[in-house]
Amino acid sequence: MVESRYRGPKQYLKIREQNSSEMLEDYVETIGDLISKNGEARNADLADHFGVSQATINKNIKRLIAFDLVKTEPYRSIFLTPKGNLLADASRKKHEIVLKFLLKLGVPNKIAEEDSEGIEHHVSPETLNIMKKFIIS
DSSP, rough: OOOOOSOOOOHHHHHHHHHHHHHHHHHHHOOOHHHHSSSSOHHHHHHHTTTTTTTHHHHHHHHHHTSSEEEEEEESSEEEEHHHHHHHHHHHHHHHHHHHHHHHOOOOHHHHHHHHHHHTOOOOHHHHHHHHHHHHO
16 A cells, blocks of 8 residues: 555545545456456446546556556457456455345335445445345344
8 A cells, every 4th residue: 555645534544545446346346247248348348337438448447457457458358367356256245245235224226226336335344244244134
């Protein structure tokens, strides 16, 4: 982790760190899902999924490459590295736990799906374990 110059309350630093990893998690999870569904993940598929431009996708793919989460080859699809697969699996599991928790609380499906997309990035491991126990009971 890069040392921060930020000197405010630690919970805000934690939130900023979570926000910076949010894009990485969303992208690797989506790339993994596209590969499972379509056999490949392409820049155009990601642009459609996220509703952003090809330029934004290219910039974010470069970040994913820098973190060793994906690899690409010219005129080929995007592939997850072993590290990217681990992050995608962990992100997918967190999403599933949060979604099931919200549904068990009675949150309507569409709202639970939308809310779980944001909550999954900010939930602590302790809270996630409690959610997991709750949905099993």
